[in-house]
Amino acid sequence: MSDFGSLYSKKVTDHFRHPRNMGEIRNPDGVGTSGSPICGDVLRLFIKIEKKGKENFIKEAKFQTLGCGAAIATSSILTTMIKGKSLKEVEKINNKEITKTLGGLPPAKLHCSVLASQALEKAIENYLSK
């Protein structure tokens, strides 16, 4: 299959073609939805938390996304970046790190990574508010 050469990095293309952890979690511990007024994209992140000793860990993460290739890829990679990590570690993840992990995004698509980090923030907030 040809790549989307001039448009996306290999990693973005891979996560777009083969999204990891797509779908929803029944009875999640936290849900975060973010939407971009710029392009109408909507991203929803579900997390399941597990306590190990004093720390909270993300046991499971799933996403649902309506949006462009970059929106789907950022959602997908985000779930792989947070699964198994402690909340403390995960709270440090920002949109720059998501972009970096994806091997970069075109300038016009940087807002997709912001969308992903916002969904993460909201999912954690949602968990902590319970």
Add this chain to the structure above:
Amino acid sequence: MKKVYFDHAATSFIDKQVLEAMLSYFKDFFGNPSELHFLGQESKKAVEESRKTIANFFNCKKEEIIFTSGATESINLAHKGLTEALKNEEKPHIITSSIEHKAVLDSCKHLEKLDLAKVTYLPVNEFGLVSLESLKKAVLPETRLVSIMYVNNEVGTVEPIKEIGDFLKKLNKKREKKIFFHTDATQAIAYLDVNVDHLNVDLLSLTGHKINAPKGVGVLYVRKGTKLIKQQDGGGQEFNLRAGTENVPYIAGLGKAISLINNKDIQKIKDLSKKLTVKILKIKEVFLTGHPTLRSPHINSFVVKNAESESMLLLLSDRGVAVSAMSACNSDLLQPSHVLKAMKVPENLLNNSIRFSLGKNNTLEEVNYVVKNFKEVVNYLRKLAPKL
């Protein structure tokens, strides 16, 4: 993998006969048409024969056909050239529509910015139609140019060019200063009546690459008596309206492409488009954009609820299907389609458009392949989307 090209409104393949008509002007007859020697004259003959073919096609005089590098240049020359020619008169008023191609819109904005013209951008209805009534109301004493596209490139709606042309012709009889009429006929050339006297247009732009000629060659039709100032200075080529050595092989190719336009191909594309549209509209929550009947046969455009344009495009491309769309996410400016916005398409569908544009070599088998894959892609993306 099967490869299906349904993006002919973006650009088209070069017809074998067109390529054939061009080859000798690359290889053997490479002379400059301005030169008097035998090679120059051979090139000159090719340019003039193409001009004659095209003039016949438009029912106009040879001297009214100006070769350019494409529709964008033709449009720029028409709008800027006419405005400049009127510079000693009152600042001209231009009427255009809000769904024109960027070449028209940005030429108008350029003239506004330089304070050389006033511009009215007419609204359209939900089908992308400009109304003659709103145009009539917009006419001012200083109106000197009306510029309306023949077929909208995104949604295929056919604008009432003949009605506008007839109205302006009548109006001009009563006016001291003529209102000139330009139409961007880029998407209409192969499908609709382009007899310039039927349409009563003074200026008409087209490009070769949408009609199986190469990219980089186009035409501006300029009715006799329409004064333009050339925008590209240099030699006196093209009746002193467009400087630069003529692109002989491409001009020969364009003439050939125009001579190949025929009703059989149009009917075939019409039939295939109809079948495609009927099948696509059977998918739940997919809606036709543009006018249901007043549309060019080659453009089939839709909006798809809960599936975003770029994702549809890329996944279809992975399945060997080439189509296109306009959405915020695949424009560098992050703006959704100005056409769909002007048609007041609901916000949740603005970034969900898709356009299947057919050409003369497409088949029913390809239509079926595209429909099957499109259904699968839409179902997949809808499953991926959050339930709102």
